[in-house]
Structure formats: structure tokens, C-alpha cells
Amino acid sequence: MSVAQLKGRDFLSFADLSLAEMQGLLQLATQMKAGTLHAQCRVGPQQRSPILGLLFSKASTRTRVSFSVAMYQLGGQVLDLNPTVTQVGRGEPIADTARVLDRYLDILAIRTYGQDELQTYADYAQIPVINALTDWEHPCQTLADLLTVQEAFGELAGLTLAYLGDGNNVAHSLLLGCALAGMHVRVATPPDYEPHPEIVAQAQQLAALRAGTGTPTEIVVTHDALAAVEGSQILYTDVWASMGQEGEADDRIPIFQPYQVNETLLAVADPEAIVLHCLPAHRGEEITEGVMEGQQSRIWDQAENRMHAQKALLACLLGFTLIP
Template structure:
């Protein structure tokens, strides 16, 4: 994995198909305790948005690698008082070994990458959530033993998670189906990029019909109907997204071995029903755990210790 040393992960598409598979295999070895690399490095977490799983999984992963973590709360640092990103980036680059950023605008992340020599990781922007996709792929690989040829269906808002599913799924040869209400489709630019990556290897489907998307698929994935920063729209979105709920009826259309996925936090009774979330087909808790293992593999690779 030395090919990743010193690089950034701003998009899941920054990785090649081979690099994704290598990362997943490394994550599996780390999870099973087959290897235990030592990483006396310092990770900075700069989160402009709330976080539970991402913050904790990155922190525990770095601690388990033998490193340190500094939480750079924007409310307690100069970056939250208007210091230019360019200045913050160049200073942090003198202190830290690697920096994970959760922010709104993808351009802000790219500015950090332009002004830092250390690896920059996208811990979620409004455009993408690549680390989540690595954990999703690890969960699929654990469940089915392979990725190529599988069909993943995403039902709900065409948001950052949907974008990373499109790109990451295309890279590993999965068929990706996205079902959203009209006017809530994923970015046409991301769809076109995913279709170009997929080529003849796999299929990309964008539809307004959740039943069409679910038919015979191997995983049905959903996310909240209103992402962070859209909380004031949550109530108005409920009637629009109600037909896109992941419930027993929708799961019944999928392959008999299909799994249910959710990136969390979940609103039971809205985008997913409690019986599906707590049912035997749900791999949601494995998926959440795999955030830590996938990110541990990612950081170890970007830092060049494996």
C-alpha cells in the first residue's frame, strides 16, 4: 500500500479499483488482528459539522495504531474566528502528520490539500463521504465474499452518501441503483463520472421508482431524508420521501440474501422501519464498526507504515 503514502483522500474516486481492494484486504487483516502496525503519528480532527461515528472511529483507530489525536474544535481555534484556510493549513502542516476534515464545501477541503503536504482525508463534505463508502464496501465484502457483480440499491435523498456509493460502487464493479423523489436526484456530474468509470463492467440506474431499484438487489441502503444543515427542511420532506422508506415490503423485493444498510444516525419510522433495522438482514452495526477498521487501514496506508 506504499503507493498511497503521502496522498490525499478527497473523493472515493481518488482511489483506483486495485487500491480500494487492497485497502479492504488490509482493513480485514487489521480487524482480525493478523497485523498490528505501529504509528507514532498525530492525527488532527477538524470538524465543522457534528459527528459521532466519524469522530470516535478515527480517534480509536489512531490510538490503536499507537498514535495521538488532537480535536481541533473550530469553536475553540482561530479557524472559527475567520482565519483564512490557507493560513490555518500551513500552520497545521507544521504540527500534524495527517488531518481529517468534516466540512460543508468540498472546495474548502481542496484548499487545505493545496496548502498542506501532509495527507488530507475527507471525513464528509456536502459533496461526498468516501470513508463511509470504504466501510460499506468492507461490509459487503464480508457478507458476500466479493464485490464485483453485486447490486447495491440506495433509496432516499441523492446526497453525499449517494455520490460516494455511485463512484465507489462503479470502481469495484458493482451495479448501483439510486431511487430518489423527483428533484432530489444525485448530481448529474457525479452520475456521469460514475457511468464513465463503470463503462461496460457494471450498470448505473437512476430512477424515481424504489421498487424497480430494489428488485433482486443484494443490498438496500438508506440515509436520513434531511442531511446536516437541512434540519429546517426535515418536516416538509417527510411526505415527499415517505414512499422511499426501507421497510419489510421493500426488502421482500430484493434477493433473499440481501442485507439492509444505513450510515447512521437513523430515524426509525422515517427512512427505515424498526423491524428492518433490528431484523436479521440488517448489517448496520457491522457497517458502523467497519468505519474504524477501514479508516485505520486508510491512515496506515497514507502514512506509509504498511
């Protein structure tokens, strides 16, 4: 596995990974999930248990719990750094906080709004910094998504993922992750809700690199939900109003209604297609109850895989010894 070079690095964007590193992380997550590979959890000259700091400015269920459980299962410890009860919430400069946390912790996962804030932590802390979600990307989610797809189909390259809804942080990381994996990705959004052109261009560059390996990859941004879904093996959606956009939620419903993942759209996908949702879900809005609870849903496997994918990521960034 090509993961040794990940030791000590940050994971701020899915584009931080090479193809070999992504494949290595997925292989390690698969083995850890199966119990066929374990990580020896000791760091520093005293060979002590490592400490993960969670600095979350946004609400979280899956990200908080999956990171915590993953670290505990690795034998480490977790410190919840709630900004409302630290000096971060009182205006201490990020650079100062980062340099102090660097002296206390072994690794830091941050869930916040701006990617620039995350980058500042990475610039001033020497320990690995993980993007646990920003408004720009959600790379840990995509790592778990690809693990789920790989479990369902065996291989990633050549599959087609259709994402329907808002061109948000999840869509951004999916574009990058699918392009890197050699998967075709079609993003269908209402007009004016497309993913950022910078991310689309970055995904196209990754797809072009894959084309050199004999696996041409299609990157499509469209307003046609039916065309995006037709023949695809993975249907993916997210809430129509992300955290911080709750005031727009009611206004967005009629705009996004044609992009609902429902039985009609699922019928034009590949007969073996699976359905994914990063959760939390608003049943009856972006996805119907029937599809979410149907036989083609892999949403609960996807949620579980957050823990396994992040366990592999933590082990690699901390440079743990892997033991069969």
C-alpha cells in the first residue's frame, strides 16, 4: 500500500491525495473493517497514546462520533475543543491557537466554515490537520463514499456517479474523488447552483491525468436530472440547504424539486444502481422515503464507513505500524 508517505501530512482537500494513496487508504480501511489488519498506536519517544483534537464550529453527528470512535478503537484519546468554551470563540487569532494546539496534540480535525481558516491552522501547526468539513469541501465524506462504492462494485474505475442537488462542498469533493478514481461523474443542479468552476476545472485536470492511464473520465455539469441519472451506477444526493443556509430552505424547495432522488429517477439508472446520501436527510425533499429505505440504498453502510475510512486516515497520518 502506498500510504507510508502520508505520515505527518495534512488532509485539507481530496486533491491532496495521489491515486496510489487513495487506493492504499481504501485498501487499509477495508482490511481494518474486516479485522485482518490492525495499527500499533504509539507516538513520540515515550511511546504514548496519541491525542486527536476535534475543533468543530459546526454541528455534527457522524463526523464527531466516527472520528471519536475511530481514534478510541486505534487506542488513542480524543479531546473535544468546542469553540464556544475556548479562546477561539472570544477572538484569539487562529495562528496563535494553532501554534498552542500544536504543542498539546498529535493531530487535529477541524469542522468550520471557510477553507481559508482551515488553511491557516495547517500553516501554523506542524501536526497533521484534517478537513472534517468546510463550506468548500468534505473530503472525509468522499473517502467513505468511495469505500462504499468499492464494496458494492469491486472496482471504481469506469463507474458513473450521478449527483443531484446543490453544487456544495459534498459535490466538490465528489468531483475530485471520482475524477481521481477514474469514475465518470455527472452533477445535476438548478441554474445558479452549480459547483464552483475552480473545482470543476480541477476535476477535469485529474480526469485528464487518468486519461493517460487508459481510463478516460467524463466530468459533466448539467441542469438535466434525467440525463445525469440515465444508466448511472450510483445516485447521490444531499440536503438542498446546507448548514448556514437554513434561512433559504423554504425558498429552495420548488427550485430543487426536479432534482429529487425518487422512484422515477431511480428507474432510469442502471438496474444494479445504489443510492447514497451523506446525511442528515430531509425525507420527502431531496430523497423519498421509499428510495431511502429501499433495497438499493447503501446509506447506512455509507454512514458506518465514515468510521473505517477515518480510522485508516488517522493511522496513516500518524504513521502507525500496521500489523496483520
